[in-house]
Amino acid sequence: MARFHDEVRPILEGDGTAGDRLERAVTAHLRIAADEPDELTLLQVEVKALAPARRARIVAERDAYEHAWRAFIRDGMRDGSFRCEDERTAGFMILAACNWFSQWYHPTGPLGVDDFAARFTALFLDALRAEPAPDMTPAHASYRRALP
Numbered sequence: 001m002a003r004f005h006d007e008v009r010p011i012l013e014g015d016g017t018a019g020d021r022l023e024r025a026v027t028a029h030l031r032i033a034a035d036e037p038d039e040l041t042l043l044q045v046e047v048k049a050l051a052p053a054r055r056a057r058i059v060a061e062r063d064a065y066e067h068a069w070r071a072f073i074r075d076g077m078r079d080g081s082f083r084c085e086d087e088r089t090a091g092f093m094i095l096a097a098c099n100w101f102s103q104w105y106h107p108t109g110p111l112g113v114d115d116f117a118a119r120f121t122a123l124f125l126d127a128l129r130a131e132p133a134p135d136m137t138p139a140h141a142s143y144r145r146a147l148p
Helices: 002-011 017-033 037-049 054-080 089-106 115-130 138-146
Strands: none
Touching: 002 017, 002 054, 017 037, 017 054, 017 089, 017 115, 037 054, 037 089, 054 089, 089 115
């Protein structure tokens, strides 16, 4: 988690447009994921198997990192760069895609890390800037949570 805090958080909390910071943060995150896939596997899959004290430390670091992403998204919502109803869900979307990248990315594949970062960023920006669908009022959206 140290590299995420050292390399990505300053981007999220730094200067620049929301879109620019998103691109730089996603690129940095994916580079770390490609460099350290075992650490991400530990964070996603094996964290429950750790000793309680170590698990608590890692979960606290992970939660702080997730919070930095949510704060970044909330700032983008506040300044009008992003249109989404909830920064928590948007943060989960971004981090789920970026974290799982380490499970399927192969460095000898046809696309490099930066190629994927550009594509991920384009998708995330499209999602975050999208106008809400007319039929997705808060009352209408709540039924989706009840579906199996």
